[in-house]
Amino acid sequence: MAEIVDLDAGTVFVGGGGAGYGTPQVLLLKYANRHGLIAGATGTGKTVTLQTLAESFSRAGVPVFMADVKGDLAGIAKPGGGDAKLAESFAKRAEQIGVTLDYQGFPVTFWDIWGERGHPVRTTPAEMGPLLLSRLMGLSDAQEGVLNIAFRVADEEGLALLDMKDLQAMLVWVGQNAKDLSLKYGNVSTASVGAIQRALMVLQNEGGDLLFGEPALELADMMRLDASGKGMVNILSAEKLMNAPRLYATFLLWLMSELFEQLPEVGDPDKPRMAFFFDEAHLLFNDAPPALVDKIEQVARLIRSKGVSLWFITQNPADLPESVLGQLGNRLQHALRAFTAKDQKALKLAAQNYRPNPDFDTAEAIQAVGTGEAVTSLLEAKGVPGIVQRTLIRPPLAQLGPIPDAERAQLIAQNPMGLKYAKTLDRESAAELLAKRAETAAAEAEAPAKAGDDDLWQMQPKAGRGRRYDPSIQIPAEKPRAAPAARSRASASDSIAITFGKSLARQLGTKTGQALVRGVLGSLFRGK
Incomplete structure (x- = not known):
C-alpha cells in the first residue's frame, strides 16, 4: 500500500479510486499556494476533507490555521481509530484506495477571541485600520470618512490606538475639535462621530471589544513546528463567534491581510509557509463594499508569492465572487443538490469550472457523488489544471469530532502561548x-x-x-x-x-x- 504523504516527492495524497473511480489524486505542495476550494452541500463531507488536508499539511511541516465553526475539529489533537464503527468504515475505504492508515494526533493550539475555549487572540484598532473597522461596524461612507480622519490625526499626534477605550477617547476629541479639524481634513460631523460611538457600543455589547487590546497576536506564534517537525494546527473556536458573522469575517480578513503585509516575498517555494482555511467563506463577502472585495481579490492574487496557501470552504462556488474564484487552482467539489431551477443553473456553472473528462459528465457526477466522495481537479506539473476526476477522499488519521472539555482545557494549560497571551496589558496610549x-x-x-x-x-x-465676592x-x-x-x-x-x-x-x-x-x-x- 502507498504512503499517504510522500514528503520527499513534495506531494500530499488526497484520495484515490478503485473500481468506478479515476486515477489517484495528489496535491503538489509547490502548487498548493495557488489556493483551493472545498465546496458542497451540508452533510457531504466538507469538514472531513478540510481535516484531511490540514493533517497532510501538518505532516509536511506546514503550519495551519482554521476556524472551527461547529466545534468538531478539536479531535485532530488525538489519534483516530477510537470509534470502532468509524474505524471499520475507514479501513474499507483505505483498502479500496490503496493506502495505509497510520492513526496519529497533531500538535494543536486553541485560540478564542473571548478567551474561553482557547488562548485569547487580540489585535489593536491601529493594526486593523479604518477600512476593516468600518466594515465591522457597518458604517456609511460619511462615517467611514470621519473614522479615517480620527486615525490620521492619531498618527500625526503620536496617539497610539491600542484598545477600545483609546478609539472612543480619540473620537470624543475629534468631536470636540470638529470645527478646527474640518478646515484641514474636510467636514467632520458630530452626528457621524455619535453614530460611530453608538456602533462601538453595540460592538462592545457583543464582546467585540475583547478583540482589541494587547498583547496583540504575533503571526510567528502561529507559524511554529513541533519537535517532530509537524506544522502547528491553529484552531480558532468559532461556535460563539458565528453569532456575530460580521466580526468573524472581519477577523479572518484582518488575519489574511496581516499575513500579506508582514511576510516577505519568497516566490514559488517547494511548499507553503502556511495554509489558511476560510470556513463559511461566503460570510467574507456578504454585504462587503466593492473596495473590500477588491482588497480580498488583490490579497488572494498576490499572497501566493508570500508562500501562503488559501482554502475557501463554502456550500456553492457561486457564493464567491468570480474574481476570487478565478484565483483557486485546486478544487474539491462535494455533492450539490439541484432541487430548483436556480440550483440547476448553479450546478451547471460549477461544472463549467472544471477541465472536462471524456469519461463522464461533470454536472451529473457532482450530483451523484456520495458522502466522502468528491469531484476533484488539482494542479499538475507547470500549474496546469488536472482533468476532473471522481475521487474517494482518504480517511483522516486523527479523531473525528470534538474532544471532552477537560482534555481541551489540559491542552490549553500545557501550551506555552498561555504565558504570553493570558494576561491583558494596558500601557499608556x-x-x-x-x-x-x-x-x-x-x-x-x-x-x-x-x-x-x-x-x-x-x-x-x-x-x-469675609463673604463671597459680590460684584454689586x-x-x-x-x-x-x-x-x-x-x-x-x-x-x-x-x-x-x-x-x-x-x-x-x-x-x-x-x-x-x-x-x-x-x-x-x-x-x-x-x-x-
Whole structure:
C-alpha cells in the first residue's frame, strides 16, 4: 500500500479510486499556494476533507490555521481509530484506495477571541485600520470618512490606538475639535462621530471589544513546528463567534491581510509557509463594499508569492465572487443538490469550472457523488489544471469530532502561548495621553483665573471681606484695574481643548469618573 504523504516527492495524497473511480489524486505542495476550494452541500463531507488536508499539511511541516465553526475539529489533537464503527468504515475505504492508515494526533493550539475555549487572540484598532473597522461596524461612507480622519490625526499626534477605550477617547476629541479639524481634513460631523460611538457600543455589547487590546497576536506564534517537525494546527473556536458573522469575517480578513503585509516575498517555494482555511467563506463577502472585495481579490492574487496557501470552504462556488474564484487552482467539489431551477443553473456553472473528462459528465457526477466522495481537479506539473476526476477522499488519521472539555482545557494549560497571551496589558496610549493633555490644559486655564480672583479679593472694601465676592459692591474709582478685562479677553480666546479639558479633568479625578466618561461621552453626539 502507498504512503499517504510522500514528503520527499513534495506531494500530499488526497484520495484515490478503485473500481468506478479515476486515477489517484495528489496535491503538489509547490502548487498548493495557488489556493483551493472545498465546496458542497451540508452533510457531504466538507469538514472531513478540510481535516484531511490540514493533517497532510501538518505532516509536511506546514503550519495551519482554521476556524472551527461547529466545534468538531478539536479531535485532530488525538489519534483516530477510537470509534470502532468509524474505524471499520475507514479501513474499507483505505483498502479500496490503496493506502495505509497510520492513526496519529497533531500538535494543536486553541485560540478564542473571548478567551474561553482557547488562548485569547487580540489585535489593536491601529493594526486593523479604518477600512476593516468600518466594515465591522457597518458604517456609511460619511462615517467611514470621519473614522479615517480620527486615525490620521492619531498618527500625526503620536496617539497610539491600542484598545477600545483609546478609539472612543480619540473620537470624543475629534468631536470636540470638529470645527478646527474640518478646515484641514474636510467636514467632520458630530452626528457621524455619535453614530460611530453608538456602533462601538453595540460592538462592545457583543464582546467585540475583547478583540482589541494587547498583547496583540504575533503571526510567528502561529507559524511554529513541533519537535517532530509537524506544522502547528491553529484552531480558532468559532461556535460563539458565528453569532456575530460580521466580526468573524472581519477577523479572518484582518488575519489574511496581516499575513500579506508582514511576510516577505519568497516566490514559488517547494511548499507553503502556511495554509489558511476560510470556513463559511461566503460570510467574507456578504454585504462587503466593492473596495473590500477588491482588497480580498488583490490579497488572494498576490499572497501566493508570500508562500501562503488559501482554502475557501463554502456550500456553492457561486457564493464567491468570480474574481476570487478565478484565483483557486485546486478544487474539491462535494455533492450539490439541484432541487430548483436556480440550483440547476448553479450546478451547471460549477461544472463549467472544471477541465472536462471524456469519461463522464461533470454536472451529473457532482450530483451523484456520495458522502466522502468528491469531484476533484488539482494542479499538475507547470500549474496546469488536472482533468476532473471522481475521487474517494482518504480517511483522516486523527479523531473525528470534538474532544471532552477537560482534555481541551489540559491542552490549553500545557501550551506555552498561555504565558504570553493570558494576561491583558494596558500601557499608556491615546486615552491616557488625551486625559493628561486635558488635565494640563485645565490647570493652565485655572491658574490665571485664580490669580484674577485674588486681585478682585484685594479690591473689595474691608466691609465686604469675609463673604463671597459680590460684584454689586462698587470698587473705588481711584483703584481701576485692567485684570478683569484682560482675563475676559484671555477667556474668550480659550481653545476648545482647554474648555473640554476643564470638564474632562474633573471627571477623570476618580476611577468612577473614568467609567462615567467612557459611558457618557458616546451619547453626547446625537444624529445618524
